[in-house]
Amino acid sequence: MDARYKSREIERRSLDVDGLKRSFLEWLVYSVGKDARAATRRDWFHTVALAVRDRLVDRWMDTTRTYYQQDAKRVYYLSLEFLIGRLLTNSLANLGITDQCRQALDRIGLNLDDVVEAEPDAALGNGGLGRLAACFLDSMASEALPGYGYGIRYEFGLFEQRFEHGWQVEYPEQWLQFGNPWEFPRPEVLYPVQFYGRVEEFRDSVGERAYRWVDAERVLAMAYDTPVVGYGGDTINTLRLWSARATRDFNFGHFNDGAYMKAVEQKVLTENLSRVLYPNDATEGGKELRLKQEYFFTSASLQDILRRYLQHHSNFDSLPDKAAIQLNDTHPAIGIAELMRLLVDQHGVLWDKAWDITRATFSYTNHTLLPEALEAWPVRMMERVLPRHMQIIYEINAKFLNRSKARAAGDNARLSRLSLIDERGDRRVRMGNLAFLGSHKVNGVSALHTELMKQTVFADFHAEFPERINNKTNGITPRRWLHQANQPLAALITSRIGNGWIKDLGQIKALAEKADDLVFREEFRRAKRKNKKRLAAYIARQTGVDVQVDSLFDVQVKRMHEYKRQLLNILQAIALYNEMRDNPTVSWVPVTKIFAGKAAPSYHMAKLIIKLINDVAKVVNHDPSVHDNLKIVLLPNYNVTAAEIIMPAADLSEQISTAGMEASGTGNMKLALNGALTIGTLDGANVEIREHVGDDNIFIFGLTAEEVNDLRASGGFNPREVIASNPSLKRALDMISTGVFSPDDPHRYHPILQALTDGGDHFLVTADFAEYCEAQQEAMDLYRDQEEWTRKAILNTANMGWFSSDRTIMEYATEIWDVHPVKPEHPAETEG
Numbered sequence: 001m002d003a004r005y006k007s008r009e010i011e012r013r014s015l016d017v018d019g020l021k022r023s024f025l026e027w028l029v030y031s032v033g034k035d036a037r038a039a040t041r042r043d044w045f046h047t048v049a050l051a052v053r054d055r056l057v058d059r060w061m062d063t064t065r066t067y068y069q070q071d072a073k074r075v076y077y078l079s080l081e082f083l084i085g086r087l088l089t090n091s092l093a094n095l096g097i098t099d100q101c102r103q104a105l106d107r108i109g110l111n112l113d114d115v116v117e118a119e120p121d122a123a124l125g126n127g128g129l130g131r132l133a134a135c136f137l138d139s140m141a142s143e144a145l146p147g148y149g150y151g152i153r154y155e156f157g158l159f160e161q162r163f164e165h166g167w168q169v170e171y172p173e174q175w176l177q178f179g180n181p182w183e184f185p186r187p188e189v190l191y192p193v194q195f196y197g198r199v200e201e202f203r204d205s206v207g208e209r210a211y212r213w214v215d216a217e218r219v220l221a222m223a224y225d226t227p228v229v230g231y232g233g234d235t236i237n238t239l240r241l242w243s244a245r246a247t248r249d250f251n252f253g254h255f256n257d258g259a260y261m262k263a264v265e266q267k268v269l270t271e272n273l274s275r276v277l278y279p280n281d282a283t284e285g286g287k288e289l290r291l292k293q294e295y296f297f298t299s300a301s302l303q304d305i306l307r308r309y310l311q312h313h314s315n316f317d318s319l320p321d322k323a324a325i326q327l328n329d330t331h332p333a334i335g336i337a338e339l340m341r342l343l344v345d346q347h348g349v350l351w352d353k354a355w356d357i358t359r360a361t362f363s364y365t366n367h368t369l370l371p372e373a374l375e376a377w378p379v380r381m382m383e384r385v386l387p388r389h390m391q392i393i394y395e396i397n398a399k400f401l402n403r404s405k406a407r408a409a410g411d412n413a414r415l416s417r418l419s420l421i422d423e424r425g426d427r428r429v430r431m432g433n434l435a436f437l438g439s440h441k442v443n444g445v446s447a448l449h450t451e452l453m454k455q456t457v458f459a460d461f462h463a464e465f466p467e468r469i470n471n472k473t474n475g476i477t478p479r480r481w482l483h484q485a486n487q488p489l490a491a492l493i494t495s496r497i498g499n500g501w502i503k504d505l506g507q508i509k510a511l512a513e514k515a516d517d518l519v520f521r522e523e524f525r526r527a528k529r530k531n532k533k534r535l536a537a538y539i540a541r542q543t544g545v546d547v548q549v550d551s552l553f554d555v556q557v558k559r560m561h562e563y564k565r566q567l568l569n570i571l572q573a574i575a576l577y578n579e580m581r582d583n584p585t586v587s588w589v590p591v592t593k594i595f596a597g598k599a600a601p602s603y604h605m606a607k608l609i610i611k612l613i614n615d616v617a618k619v620v621n622h623d624p625s626v627h628d629n630l631k632i633v634l635l636p637n638y639n640v641t642a643a644e645i646i647m648p649a650a651d652l653s654e655q656i657s658t659a660g661m662e663a664s665g666t667g668n669m670k671l672a673l674n675g676a677l678t679i680g681t682l683d684g685a686n687v688e689i690r691e692h693v694g695d696d697n698i699f700i701f702g703l704t705a706e707e708v709n710d711l712r713a714s715g716g717f718n719p720r721e722v723i724a725s726n727p728s729l730k731r732a733l734d735m736i737s738t739g740v741f742s743p744d745d746p747h748r749y750h751p752i753l754q755a756l757t758d759g760g761d762h763f764l765v766t767a768d769f770a771e772y773c774e775a776q777q778e779a780m781d782l783y784r785d786q787e788e789w790t791r792k793a794i795l796n797t798a799n800m801g802w803f804s805s806d807r808t809i810m811e812y813a814t815e816i817w818d819v820h821p822v823k824p825e826h827p828a829e830t831e832g
């Protein structure tokens with residue numbers, strides 16, 4: 001071997017400062033193709049990422065080989081979204097080489113933090129559901145579970161949000177523009193996926209009726225693999241994302257009569273399949289491209305899973321012992337019909353056997369009860385796009401309803417609710433029902449949400465299959481959300497209790513006794529203040545607004561949605577603004593209200609609320625009469641990277657959804673873990689957060705889910721009366737309606753006022769307003785007592801250990817998947 005090549009081989013593995021430095025300088029020249037003098041920050045990012053990537057490839061292959069050699073049971077997490085964010089800090093921290101890398105760059109005259117800033121976010125998700133998938137990948141690798149993520153390699157992630165005159169404007173998010181150093185294209189891993197065409201019936205070799213799908217259009221799914229580094233770098237799993245490619249017919253086509261240009265056009269159209277992530281709109285239910293995306297990645301993933309299984313097995317009997325497939329919401333639920341098709345049509349398995357295998361292999365997580373988010377594809381579209389699947393769904397449905405008929409005893413309403421087909425209006429396939437029926441386990445994402453699943457959307461299915469529904473309360477990875485994002489606090493914690501908490505977050509409980517330690521409180525506050533300074537600088541950069549570092553940082557960051565009630569928060573801000581102006585001599589607790597979040601592009605009400613927040617902010621922030629005691633900011637383009645700056649700096653965490661509507665929430669967990677006190681309703685995982693941090697360390701207010709339900713059912717709620725009886729609410733609404741915040745267009749907010757009054761205030765903003773203001777007052781009063789506040793903040797951090805996604809993922813592993821940790825064997829390292 002060439003000496004130079006050999007030295008590179010060794011260098012690839014070197015984890016010390018000199019080895020890293022030599023790699024960087026060499027990689028810059030030979031892989032990025034730049035001279036050190038001409039290199040941009042982005043060039044250095046690519047250089048460092050490629051050099052770091054080298055250091056995980058051996059262990060990645062060891063991990064994959066170990067799974068293969070042991071024929072270990074794998075879990076496949078199918079998700080239309082993986083909201084990963086940046087990977088450099090994460091890879092360095094999980095490999096344990098952050099300090100070495102920093103020093104190596106230092107010796108070249110570079111700052112690691114600047115290099116990190118050049119990485120774009122992988123924003124392949126909308127919000128909580130996509131981020132949960134990313135936390136689960138981290139936890140599976142850190143727990144040494146043989147877990148694979150399967151999804152789509154969108155060319156454009158979630159849109160970039162900018163504000164123009166206070167309005168949200170969407171721009172394409174071009175994360176791949178300069179290449180992605182973390183991914184490995186696998187042009188040889190290619191599966192055909194079909195659409196359209198028709199079904200032909202024929203007699204198989206033993207004379208049985210059989211079906212084939214013919215005259216279909218074909219697309220190829222090409223794999224891109226990204227290594228997923230577990231904490232400690234021992235296990236390195238794989239995230240496999242599919243990209244659409246036109247079939248090779250195009251490459252070898254012989255075109256005449258100008259057909260060439262048409263063919264190129266066709267190729268572009270085909271490849272649109274993986275072009276862009278859909279923002280979760282209320283209006284998405286019927287977009288053919290979305291259905292095609294769902295089927296595209298699900299089919300490719302299942303083909304890949306079966307190929308891997310067949311390397312060790314000659315029939316499908318033990319598929320459920322070797323593969324667990326988790327459906328992240330109904331987005332990949334078509335996989336149930338697809339696995340039936342692959343087993344029955346392509347591999348000749350008998351129907352009943354195939355159905356048993358399918359059900360034993362799949363499980364399904366529900367993430368929302370909102371009716372508008374429950375997927376239901378028009379039968380007419382399904383028949384056209386996936387004709388064989390439509391037949392299979394009818395067949396599953398017929399067999400199921402036949403069986404249920406006996407038990408339903410003439411209760412036709414019940415049977416029509418259980419049906420996979422919604423026969424009301426245009427006929428639709430209920431994907432939730434399909435997912436439920438085709439899975440052995442179905443779970444909700446918080447205790448309350450799971451309970452409501454049993455009582456509402458899946459009540460009939462729950463009666464039919466009482467063992468199937470179970471709860472798996474969400475979690476978050478402590479690596480990204482504390483160890484990496486909050487280095488001041490992480491260092492403080494480690495100095496007192498060691499670093500075991502990073503892999504076993506339960507250990508953080510040991511901090512509880514430090515809450516009464518004056519010195520520890522002082523240091524805890526110092527860490528928080530450092531994070532607040534960083535956020536203040538970020539706010540100034542992003543919005544031009546200067547905020548007081550020592551003010552109460554009151555944070556609501558999440559997607560903009562009426563049920564999340566950003567409107568309630570901004571109304572309270574207006575009321576507080578009025579009080580401050582009315583009482584200028586009172587010594588007010590300075591408050592900074594921090595909002596961030598995107599609205600779906602077609603969700604007009606959410607976009608109007610964004611404009612309102614920006615309008616109110618403009619008035620309040622420029623009013624000298626409040627003496628800077630109140631500032632309001634709405635940060636643009638909320639994403640994982642912004643969250644990593646915001647979460648560690650928050651004092652107060654706003655979790656104020658209408659009770660019963662937020663399935664779980666995960667931002668609530670990130671904020672509490674980072675020492676913010678929650679102000680919230682008894683909704684989603686807030687209920688369990690209260691149980692863990694204690695009633696004294698959280699501000700709970702508002703109607704409960706049961707009360708909301710009763711109130712709506714009785715129709716006994718008149719928002720106009722509530723408004724009339726609450727002067728501060730009335731005044732805030734009057735200011736909005738008379739154009740105090742929109743002098744250029746006084747009627748701008750009419751739709752909001754309308755929804756709160758004649759519209760019946762569906763989200764109960766007015767109903768919860770008074771109690772919310774009281775809770776806010778309590779929080780402000782407590783904030784005056786910094787020692788007491790800090791004590792409670794420490795108790796929040798100390799008691800959040802249970803919300804680690806490691807705990808969540810181990811519950812899935814033992815109670816749903818029956819998969820077990822597999823320690824990779826590292827032959828290269830033992831050879832020396």
Ligand code: B1N
Nearest residue numbers: 128129280367368445662663664665666
């Ligand atoms: O999933 C999160 C939960 O913590 C949140 O409470 C929940 O709102 C969120 C359609 C969704 N539910 N449904 C979605 C996403 C994209 C889409 O196209 C629906 N997201 C949630 C994690 O469990």
